[in-house]
Amino acid sequence: MSRRPRIKLDRPVTHYHVMTRTAQQAFYLSDNYVPGFKSQCRGIIESMADIFYVKILAWVLMDNHYHLCLEIRRPPLDPCDIQARYERLQEHLLTKRPWREAYTSRFYDRFTDLSKFMAEINARMARAFNKANGTSGHMWGGRFKSKVIENEQSLMRVMTYIEQNPVRAGLCECPSDYAWCSTGQYKRNIEARRPVSLPEVGFLRHIAKKDRAQSYVTWMDFQAVRILHPEKKVCLPRAMIASHCLRDETMTEWREDFNAKRPVDWRSQAYGSEEFHQHIRQVEEQRKLELARIRHKSHQRRHARLKKEISVCALCSAKGEERQVHTDISTIKN
Structure with a gap:
């Protein structure tokens, strides 16, 4: 399969x-x-x-x-930028390949x-x-x-789910208490007064840059409280409330998953609306057909090559010559 x-x-x-x-x-x-x-x-x-x-x-x-x-x-293709990234990619190699102009398009697709x-x-x-x-x-x-994530609302939900993994595993009460997640890293950088760079997504774009990291930590810890202790009342800054706050139905679903220790359903390859799910399913079906055509053409070429080698072998045998054919003839279908 x-x-x-x-x-x-x-x-x-x-x-x-x-x-x-x-x-x-x-x-x-x-x-x-x-x-x-x-x-x-x-x-x-x-x-x-x-x-x-x-x-x-x-x-x-x-x-x-x-x-x-x-x-x-x-981004737009920049040969100089691609070359710089290519050289950084090879820093750990003992034998480095020199840059060639022909690599530009190939490594742009790779990066x-x-x-x-x-x-x-x-x-x-x-x-x-x-x-x-x-x-x-x-x-x-x-x-x-x-x-694939469709929109910003789904993106915030995914980010929140990721940050809650140590909470779901029972390793901590809040994501900021776990050292090996982005929330925990942000908290330690704030305490050490180190600069923190956060993406401008969701409610974060409405918050001043200097307060963005602390707001992100507060948001993720708040979601952990909603999952573990729904009876507690926690106040949030106004910028985090309303449309940016995950719905109660979502939190109820997460609590059920948390109690049942259910993982993410990876059978679907998308987060978002039903229309987006339908679009991704169509893309997947098209990709399957494309791969099937590629495999079919490859099989046809292999079939033709094997038939040609068998014909040459039969001709040589008729002339009394010996020729080694490195082919499993049993794979040929009549």
Whole structure:
């Protein structure tokens, strides 16, 4: 059975929710295997996002999986910028390939591709893990999961869901108490008076830049209280209320999922309205047909090549000559 096609929209800016689990759901990201490995993983994600046209909007590193909310941009093609990113990508290599002008279009497509980005960070994490742990082999359990996000409302919901992962796992009462998520990182940067850069999404664009990080932390902690302790009354700044606040029905649904420990349903590859879901399903069906045509043409070419080799073999045998044909003739269908 062929793999399900990955849905990637060709838009100037596209948002995705992605998740990757470790092999056999082992706690490879915990300190029990490699002390400080989560810090290495965060560094890899940030460095690769800087090389690719990717902005990390929210992230969380758990012991056996991680979530990312990404923004992938497709800016106008700039050969000088592509070359600079290409050179940064090769910094860790002992043997570096010199830049060629022919690489421009190829690496532009690579730096704006979700699958290439995830393959790069997962490969680097696996190499770092195996090197530190003195092992070899696979670290990840399979393909990463992804969903396309339709609009800003869905984006805020996804970011909130990602930040609540440690709360759902029972590791903390509030996301800001967990060190390995974006909310926890923002809180520590605020306490250390380090600069914090946040995306201008949802209610954040209505808040002054200097107060944006603290407002984000307050918002995420408030959502945790709504999930765990719905009876508590917590006041929020006016900028966070009204349309930016998640509906009570959503929080009830999350509480039910929290109590039942239900994961995200990855069968759907989209977040958003029913029309957007329908559009993504149509894109997926078109992609399946396209891949089927490619496989059919490949099979036809292989079939023709094998028939030609069999004909040559039969002709040589008729002339009493010997010829080795490296082909499994049994695969030919009459």
